[in-house]
Amino acid sequence: MRHAPLPFDFAAPSSEIASWLIGLTLLVDGVGGRIVETEAYDREDPASHSFAGPNPRNASMFGPPGRAYVYRSYGIHWCLNFVCREAGHGAGVLIRAIEPKVGLETMRERRGLRDERLLCAGPGRVGQALAITRAHDGLRLDRPPFRLLPAKEPVEVVAGPRIGISKGRDVPWRFGLRGSRFLSRPFPRGEISS
Secondary structure (H helix, E strand, O other): OOOOOOOOOOOOOHHHHHHHOOOOEEEEOOEEEEEEEEEEEOOOOOOOOOOOOOOOOOHHHHOOOOEEEEEEEOOOEEEEEEEEOOOOOOEEEEEEEEEEEEOHHHHHHHHOOOOHHHOOEOHHHHHHHOOOOHHHOOOEOOOOOEEEEOOOOOOOEEEEOOOOOOOOOOOOOEEEEOOOOOOOOOOOOOOEEO
């Protein structure tokens, strides 16, 4: 069975990968849509799960690039990250929001709501809509159930401070699709084009 190559080298810095992912299509078992918001994290970053070094929870973040790192947030939501940099480094990109495009009814059933804008607007919502669980942790992104497809058209990416964290808040490592109504939260005025 042939596998689709990843659209770029995940061994690059997480801030570059986070920007490059905007506009790509992410499918998990054939359900998903266009990535419209991401956040980058790196081992030198005090907001990163990898900052204190490897442990059983974050082990996949230190694994080879181009794999999933999945963790549970607040004991409720599964969150999907893509591992970056070389093995052993500890960097990743959180998928914060997607524009739902494929499998809308499936996502609506999983989320228990009809509003398309809210199906995947936030990392916990993305996890629920795509049925992400700990079983996805460490899986390769170039193999089923994952599929990453290149953007069909050029996109304008904006950057700003990350949200929902207490450390490293001023680092402009949150990236989004300019003007998207599917973001988890609008970017502040004065956003940076990347």
